[in-house]
Amino acid sequence: MTVFQQFIIIGMVVLGTVLTRFLPFLLFPAGKPTPKYIQYLGKVLPSAMFGMLVIYCLKNVSIFTGSHGIPELLAIFLVMALHMWKRQMLLSIAGGTLFYMLLVQWIL
Amino acid sequence: MQTQTQTIRKAFRCAFPHTLPIFAGFWFLGLTYGIYMNVSGFPFWYPALMSLTIFAGSAEFVTVNLLLGAFHPLQALALTLMINARHLFYGISMLDKYKGTGWKKIYLIFGMCDESFSINYTARIPEDIDRSWFMFFVTLLNHLYWFSGATLGGIFGSLIHFNTEGLDFVMTAMFVVIFMEQWLKEKQHISSFIGLGCSVVCLSLFGADHFIVPSMIAIFVLLTCLRRPLEKGETVQ
Numbered sequence: 559m560t561v562f563q564q565f566i567i568i569g570m571v572v573l574g575t576v577l578t579r580f581l582p583f584l585l586f587p588a589g590k591p592t593p594k595y596i597q598y599l600g601k602v603l604p605s606a607m608f609g610m611l612v613i614y615c616l617k618n619v620s621i622f623t624g625s626h627g628i629p630e631l632l633a634i635f636l637v638m639a640l641h642m643w644k645r646q647m648l649l650s651i652a653g654g655t656l657f658y659m660l661l662v663q664w665i666l
Numbered sequence: 667m668q669t670q671t672q673t674i675r676k677a678f679r680c681a682f683p684h685t686l687p688i689f690a691g692f693w694f695l696g697l698t699y700g701i702y703m704n705v706s707g708f709p710f711w712y713p714a715l716m717s718l719t720i721f722a723g724s725a726e727f728v729t730v731n732l733l734l735g736a737f738h739p740l741q742a743l744a745l746t747l748m749i750n751a752r753h754l755f756y757g758i759s760m761l762d763k764y765k766g767t768g769w770k771k772i773y774l775i776f777g778m779c780d781e782s783f784s785i786n787y788t789a790r791i792p793e794d795i796d797r798s799w800f801m802f803f804v805t806l807l808n809h810l811y812w813f814s815g816a817t818l819g820g821i822f823g824s825l826i827h828f829n830t831e832g833l834d835f836v837m838t839a840m841f842v843v844i845f846m847e848q849w850l851k852e853k854q855h856i857s858s859f860i861g862l863g864c865s866v867v868c869l870s871l872f873g874a875d876h877f878i879v880p881s882m883i884a885i886f887v888l889l890t891c892l893r894r895p896l897e898k899g900e901t902v903q
Binding site for chain 2: 576579580588629634648651652
């Protein structure tokens with residue numbers, strides 16, 4: 559591939575990404591009232607999306623081979639426990655991550 | 667009365683701590699991505715340019731393969747639309763929140779990656795902080811972290827050796843926390859369960875590389891079918 563062709567490919571990926579991000583805002587502009595159904599989706603979608611993102615992060619964890627997803631499970635429990643205890647975002651995230659690194663580097 | 671500069675400074679100070687986990691995650695992933703580009707034979711300004719203009723992690727990793735293969739621009743476009751389809755749902759969720767943010771709106775939408783969306787949607791922004799500047803800085807800082815990580819990875823490439831195994835868990839931990847924050851805020855958890863359930867089922871059916879679009883369709887169909895009971899729940903409580 560020539561450098562020019564590579565730029566076209568990169569341009570296509572930019573275009574695709576920008577389209578997925580701008581489309582809802584173009585279809586439902588701020589000046590006009592948003593349809594009730596879309597308003598409803600806007601309210602209920604985030605919870606489902608956050609659930610999907612958690613699974614998305616874990617998509618390459620294999621339950622049947624390697625460490626069977628045990629370090630991930632333990633670390634997620636710690637994140638949840640820390641967050642329920644102090645509800646300090648940074649503490650929960652840092653605690654869980656350090657614990658996970660320890661698990662995969664030293665123990666499992 | 668606050669001056670404009672004070673407003674901006676306050677919003678920055680408030681936004682910065684929210685982005686710290688993303689700094690760790692993006693530097694790690696960005697470095698990995700830059701190194702991957704480097705060992706694939708691309709000079710450092712490729713990851714620099716791509717992290718700046720594309721700013722969508724998984725799509726950029728895939729682009730490396732596209733650049734190494736045959737020239738198929740339409741295929742590249744179609745693939746990107748599939749990988750990034752979830753942004754459509756982020757946009758629908760942010761229609762209200764990004765309203766009235768003026769010129770910043772264009773950049774907020776351009777930089778709406780998973781992480782910017784999640785923080786900007788869930789953050790409890792104090793009353794005295796300017797919302798539009800807060801969200802602007804969250805997006806801008808995320809963009810800078812990703813860009814600097816990818817560029818450094820591209821420059822130093824395979825010279826980097828330090829034991830970071832497991833650091834990528836920072837992203838998982840962040841999304842778990844964001845999921846919990848939303849859980850604590852919402853009146854009913856049906857939508858959260860739908861998101862988790864559909865994704866798990868589709869992941870086991872379609873595998874790690876192809877489960878996002880089927881999950882989105884399943885989530886969309888279920889939420890549409892459950893509109894009446896879910897809306898009723900909103901007004902009853």
